[in-house]
Amino acid sequence: INPARGSHVDVLIIGAGPAGSFLAFALCRAGMRVKIVDKREVKIPTGHADGIQPRMIEVFQSYGLAERFLKEAAQIRVKAYYVSAPEGGIVRTILEPTVDGSRYPFEATLAQSGIEDLLRNAMAEHGVYVEQPKVPVSLSLSDDETELQTHSSKVYPVKVVLERPNDSVGVKNGRNGHTNGATAVLGSANGAVQEVVRAKYVVGADGAHSWVRSAVGIDMVGESTKFVWGVVDFVPESDFPDLRISCAIHTKYGNCMIVPREKDLIRVYVHLGDVEVGDSGRIDRSQFGPDEILRVAQKCFYPYKLSAPQGFDWWTVYIVGQRVASSFSVKNRVFIIGDACHTHSPKAGQGMNASMSDAHNLAWKLAYVMRQWALPTLLDTYELERRKFAQDLIDFDKMFATLYSNTPKPGDKDHERFVEACNAYGAFISGHGVQYEASTITNIAHSPLASGIVIGQRIPPGTVVQVANFRPYELHDLLPSDTRFKVLILPGDASKPKQKAKLDAVAAELDRPEGFLKRFTPAGVPVDAVFDTITISHTTCAAANTLTIPSRLQPHWSKVFIDAETLCERVGGNLYASYGVSDAGAIIVCRPDGYVGMVAALDDLAAIGRYFANFLQ
Ligand code: FAD
Known part of the structure; x- marks a missing residue:
């Protein structure tokens, strides 16, 4: 149990949408003292984002959240494309799987409130609750440069004054009814109760109109498009056969997208093409309601019928804005994540995923620096990695939103181009194709070995x-998001004397005081607190023997694996081939967020030592 007590916290998170809630959960799970506040009186009941990518499901699984998520979410395994038929109406042109080559070969949908519930319940297990309604009214960074550079346990260089709006009693909370014990309560001119919080780090997860971003003077760079879309959630009545799969419908009457949802709901997106956007970039929402959005969808659906006899669950109208923040952090003390640093169209279902992925990327880095296990420069890689991703996302979104919003004219190839783009960017859309560039934590020097x-x-x-028991495992399940680096030792066939000798040498090297394992594991913490070593030999079940593996590499029997077909289920035996590792073997270093950091030869532990020396201390 590690809620923030008193007015000093490790991390203060402003905003409890998907990004802030994910970060709060990941940090309190890592043992950090976290405080999270939100301006809403209660959490959102319905609507907003709903699409979760296959990669995000993997991430949920790595935090032990996938089972709960999958119980509630709808699964989209197949998608269809429709166009106007020459004889009138619409016709299906393509039916294909949503995702290929994935552990979870589907996209899943669940209302944003369901995702936020999942995360709030998970953080509650660590004694952390969202304090709401509460807003920041001032934020100041220490002007002492030495203090800012000192990431020691006693330095709290960010001061934030929080206020409970409209609160005459002093303690008025959201549904959860918790305050996490924050104190230092002050009065304020307008009568609202204020409190001063001193934090090592502040994270703005307060959405597209981020207060934190403005407070620290970060700009958003980019523009609004001319595309105006309407979206509505409802339980449909229809004779259309494909309502329970994802559909893109491109017709001469307009474009429409169907997303099946949990509890019999569907979401319909329609392009409201001929809407005037004012100079302010805002649209006059009074022109629209869910009935108008449904009417546009009904035109696209013709000759199929579509209605909402039970009414509408949620709806909105929006302009696609494509912007990235000019910077994602100030002095590595104030960070922004999620919609606070990137906005784009919701069409490819990226925003909530991108936002939680920012949090997933930042969480382990903050934990390492706060524990003083890593150099503070590790925090630079958050912006390096996630800003590049955000820019890639905006570039993709520009192309995708344009293709989606164009109304096909006879003879043109917009529909074909749209289908091609969906396939070409499949890995990016699913989240698997996200590529972090070379940096201190991503060493691309040895890739031919794998x-x-x-x-x-x-x-x-x-x-x-x-x-030990010939039980098959999904490798991902051995790589939980527990902030440890996973060192996967693939020695080739360890039952062969030559490879066994190499494995013994790896073990001996790891035992040396100068080896990375001893050098970067701080005194007083368990021997596997920073590095979890897992050995996977390319050996048959019959030839496998845990005793072949040096004891240094098997602190516990559960850490020894083979790449072989199992005797019962007949699964497995393809890992070396799919990873492209030869019988000469290799060592793969996985970062705590599941990304591959480096690959080295079995006899090159020095290279791994140099890699860690770049950022661990
Ligand atoms: P938000 O969800 O905006 O959360 C910010 C939080 O901060 C809110 O709870 C807010 O109350 C709080 N806050 C704001 N200001 C303050 C303040 N001053 N003080 C305290 N708290 C504050 N994304 C997908 O991945 N998949 C989809 O299918 C998808 N569909 C979408 C459909 C639509 C119609 C729209 C509009 C968006 C969609 N998105 C989708 C995008 C997605 O909603 C956002 O990208 C996502 O919600 C961003 O999460 P966030 O936590 O960064 O911000």
């Missing part, structure tokens, strides 16, 4: 077999 792995991308899934 030619099937892209350094800087998430490690692909695969089946391995635990030697």
Whole structure:
């Protein structure tokens, strides 16, 4: 149990949408003292984002959240494309799988409130609750440069004054009814109760109109498009056969997208093409309601019928704005994540995923620096990695939103171009293709040793077999988001004397005081607190023997695996081939967020030592 007590906290998070809630959960799970506030009186009941990518489901799984998520979410395994038929009406042109080559071969949908519930329940297990309604009214950074550079446990260089709006009693909370014990309560001119919080780090997860971003003077760079879309959620009545799969419908009467949802709901997006956008970039929402949005959808659907006899669950109208923040942090003390630093169209279902992925990227880095296990420069990689991703996302979105919003004219190829783009960018849309560039934590120097792995991308899934009991495991399940680096030692066939000798040498090297394992594991913490070593030999079940593996590499029997087909289920045996690792073996270093940091030869532990020396201390 580690809620923030008193007015000093490790991390103050402003905003409890998907980004802030995810970060709060990841940090309190890592043992950090977290305080999270939101301006809303209560959490959102319905609507907003709903699409979760296959990669995000993997991330949920790594935090132990996937089971709960999958119980509630709808699964989209197949998508269809429709166009205007020559004889009138619409016709299906393509039916294909949503995602290929994924551990979770589907996209899933659940209302944003369901995702926020999942995260709030998970953080409550660590004693952390969203304090709401509460807003920041001032934020100041220490002007002492030495203090800012000192990431020691006693330095709190960010001061934030929080206020509970419209609160005459002093303690008025949201549904959860918790305050996390924050004190230092002050009065204020307008009668609202204020409190001063001193934090090591502040994270603005307060959405597209971020107060934190403005307070620290970060700009958004980009523009609004001319595309105006309407979206409405309802339980449909229809004779259209494909309402429970994802559909893109491109017709001469307009464009429309169907997303099946949990509890019999569907979401319909329509392009409201001929809407005037004022100079302010805002639209006159009074012109629209859910009935108008449904009417446009009904035109696209003709000759199929579509109605909402039970009314509408949620709706909105929006202009697509494509912007990225000029900076994602100030002095590595104030960060912004999620919509606070990137906005784009919701069409490819990216925003909530991108926002939680920002949090996933930042959480382990903050934990390492706060524990003083890593150099503060590790925090630079948050902006380096996530800003590049955000820019890639905006570039993709510009192309995608244009293709989606164009109304096909006879003879043109817009529909074909749209289908091609969906396929070409499939890995990016699913989240698997996200590529972090070379940096101190992403060393792309040794990739030929594992030619099937892209350094800087998430490690692909695969089946391995635990030697002690021949139980098959999904490798991803051995790589939880527990802030440890996973060192995967693939020695080739360890039952062969030559490879066994190499493995013994790896173990001996790890035992040396100068080896990375001893050098970067701080005194007083468990031997596997920073590095979790897992050995996967390319050996048959019959030849496998845990005793072959040096004891240094098996602190516990559960850490020894083989790449072999199991005797019962007949699964496995393809990991070396799919990772492109030869029988000469390789060592793969996985970062705590599941991305491959580096690959080295078995006899090159020095290279791994140099890699860690770049950012660990
Ligand atoms: P938000 O969800 O905006 O959360 C910000 C939080 O901060 C809010 O709770 C707010 O109350 C709080 N806050 C704001 N200001 C303050 C303040 N001053 N003090 C305290 N708290 C504050 N994304 C997808 O991934 N998939 C989809 O399918 C998808 N569909 C979408 C459909 C629509 C119609 C729209 C509009 C968006 C969609 N998105 C989708 C995008 C997605 O909603 C956002 O990208 C996502 O919600 C961003 O999460 P966030 O936590 O960064 O911000």
